[in-house]
Amino acid sequence: MHPDELSADERRLWDAYPQGRPVALPADPTPSADPADPQDPPDPAPPDQVIRAEVVAALLLGAHTANAPGDRPALRLTGARITGRLDLGFTDITAPVHLTDCRFDETPLLRAARTRELSLTGCALPGLVADTAQIDAGLTLTHCRLTGPLVLDRAQINGDLDLRDTAIAHPGGEAISAVHAQVSGNALCADLAVEGTFRLSGACVDGEFDLEGARLRAPGRHALDAYHVRVGEDFTCHPGFSAEGRLILSGATVGAAIGFCGARLSNPGDIALEAVDVTVARNFDLGLGLTVDGAVKLDGTHVGTELSFRAAELTHPGGIALSLRATRARDTDLRTRRPVEGTVDARNAHLGTLHDNPVTWPADLRLADTTYDGLAFPLPATERIGWLRRPPGGYLPQPYEQLAATYRRLGHEDEARTVLLAKQRHRRTGLPAHTRLWGHVQDFSVGYGYRPLRAGLWLLALLACGTLYFALHTPAALEPGKAPPFNAVFYTLDLLVPIITFGQEPAFAPRGTGQWLSYALIAAGWILATTVTAGITRALSRQ
Numbered sequence: 001m002h003p004d005e006l007s008a009d010e011r012r013l014w015d016a017y018p019q020g021r022p023v024a025l026p027a028d029p030t031p032s033a034d035p036a037d038p039q040d041p042p043d044p045a046p047p048d049q050v051i052r053a054e055v056v057a058a059l060l061l062g063a064h065t066a067n068a069p070g071d072r073p074a075l076r077l078t079g080a081r082i083t084g085r086l087d088l089g090f091t092d093i094t095a096p097v098h099l100t101d102c103r104f105d106e107t108p109l110l111r112a113a114r115t116r117e118l119s120l121t122g123c124a125l126p127g128l129v130a131d132t133a134q135i136d137a138g139l140t141l142t143h144c145r146l147t148g149p150l151v152l153d154r155a156q157i158n159g160d161l162d163l164r165d166t167a168i169a170h171p172g173g174e175a176i177s178a179v180h181a182q183v184s185g186n187a188l189c190a191d192l193a194v195e196g197t198f199r200l201s202g203a204c205v206d207g208e209f210d211l212e213g214a215r216l217r218a219p220g221r222h223a224l225d226a227y228h229v230r231v232g233e234d235f236t237c238h239p240g241f242s243a244e245g246r247l248i249l250s251g252a253t254v255g256a257a258i259g260f261c262g263a264r265l266s267n268p269g270d271i272a273l274e275a276v277d278v279t280v281a282r283n284f285d286l287g288l289g290l291t292v293d294g295a296v297k298l299d300g301t302h303v304g305t306e307l308s309f310r311a312a313e314l315t316h317p318g319g320i321a322l323s324l325r326a327t328r329a330r331d332t333d334l335r336t337r338r339p340v341e342g343t344v345d346a347r348n349a350h351l352g353t354l355h356d357n358p359v360t361w362p363a364d365l366r367l368a369d370t371t372y373d374g375l376a377f378p379l380p381a382t383e384r385i386g387w388l389r390r391p392p393g394g395y396l397p398q399p400y401e402q403l404a405a406t407y408r409r410l411g412h413e414d415e416a417r418t419v420l421l422a423k424q425r426h427r428r429t430g431l432p433a434h435t436r437l438w439g440h441v442q443d444f445s446v447g448y449g450y451r452p453l454r455a456g457l458w459l460l461a462l463l464a465c466g467t468l469y470f471a472l473h474t475p476a477a478l479e480p481g482k483a484p485p486f487n488a489v490f491y492t493l494d495l496l497v498p499i500i501t502f503g504q505e506p507a508f509a510p511r512g513t514g515q516w517l518s519y520a521l522i523a524a525g526w527i528l529a530t531t532v533t534a535g536i537t538r539a540l541s542r543q
Contacts, residue, residue, distance in 0.1 A: 079101050087108075141166050164189065198224045211236060213241060254279070265291070287312045298324055374409070375406055473510070476509060
């Protein structure tokens with residue numbers, strides 16, 4: 001391209017490029033488009049603000065080579081309207097590019113390009129295509145408005161990816177596509193506004209992934225698809241973050257913590273947050289003001305320290321609002337702001353030290369094969385039994401055994417026996433009628449062996465009753481000359497205790513009421529002996 005073919009503004013840019021001097025074109029006196037609306041088209045630029053895309057491409061590809069020693073070429077342009085297609089695909093761009101408050105008529109193409117640094121601030125674009133590009137110093141798109149997709153598939157960014165305060169709109173499609181992108185620094189997306197899907201499945205960010213204050217909108221679709229993403233430091237979606245549509249973090253690996261404190265997630269009637277098989281080195285914080293309209297699914301997730309839902313609000317009526325199946329954490333905090341609306345499914349989970357509050361226990365809590373190392377607030381066993389009985393359905397022994405073991409580790413043996421007694425009573429509800437009858441007998445007599453003192457009290461009461469009656473109504477001796485002296489206490493013991501004899505019972509024969517009383521004492525003795533034996537057997541089997 002010959003310099004004589006350039007306009008005055010293009011000539012200024014041409015002359016400034018070898019030394020990297022900034023070129024600022026005259027400000028547009030007409031009102032600008034609303035920067036908060038990514039779909040508001042840019043206003044036309046005056047003729048003297050126009051820079052042709054072919055001029056920019058020519059400079060970046062070496063058309064102007066008159067460099068003096070010490071020159072550092074760079075493209076630094078402010079306030080221009082760039083017309084035509086800027087196509088830098090499959091090229092090697094050695095100079096840094098800094099564009100401020102510029103407007104593009106057509107989508108820039110940097111597919112498979114290599115550039116040192118690309119920075120766009122306050123620019124308006126119909127999109128940007130930079131898939132498989134290699135950017136050595138970082139990619140900056142701050143305070144920009146894109147009315148089409150940002151494509152970064154398999155791009156390699158050897159610095160930060162900075163999308164702060166940018167608005168990107170591509171409703172019905174992928175507004176940002178960064179599949180398998182590699183970012184050696186941080187992904188800075190604070191206050192990013194996205195209309196459409198933000199897709200970065202398989203991407204790798206060596207530093208922090210910051211989405212604080214970002215707004216993602218893809219109702220009924222995937223608002224964020226971060227399947228199998230790898231983040232070296234924190235994945236942050238703290239206060240101000242909001243999403244309409246499903247967030248997918250399944251298979252993600254995060255080297256530090258994941259945070260959704262104060263965020264708002266909305267995908268009514270479906271999954272709002274899908275984080276299956278996620279590995280987090282430290283905390284997974286889903287509390288402190290998080291509100292979710294939809295389900296949260298964390299099945300198989302491994303959390304290095306604490307999984308927290310403290311002060312969160314989860315709403316998914318009629319379905320599973322929180323799924324923690326096979327989740328692993330060292331500490332789990334389930335003290336939500338109010339009871340979860342929907343089912344909490346923690347089957348096969350290991351929750352470490354569990355923090356909860358009876359006030360916010362969900363109505364439907366599933367704890368089959370759930371384990372925990374301890375309860376931060378053990379509570380009396382009678383209250384905890386109500387916690388176990390919340391899920392609908394049949395009898396499951398493991399939750400009772402787990403709770404009883406927890407009380408034993410704390411040295412509360414009485415509370416453990418209360419839990420195991422409740423277990424037998426729950427088990428009895430599903431048995432046949434005749435078996436339930438025998439269960440009631442065991443419960444009433446010795447509390448299934450978990451109330452051994454009750455057997456002693458029954459024995460003393462029956463002994464006193466029998467002794468008193470037979471002391472007043474002495475039975476006749478079978479052989480008067482050979483019978484030992486009658487003793488009402490030992491005679492009653494002979495009737496009650498089937499495994500020992502004091503020689504009284506075979507020597508005397510009561511009549512009438514005494515005979516029926518002796519039969520009743522013998523039957524009661526056998527029932528007590530059988531139930532005590534059953535209780536001892538259960539105790540030994542637990543050992």
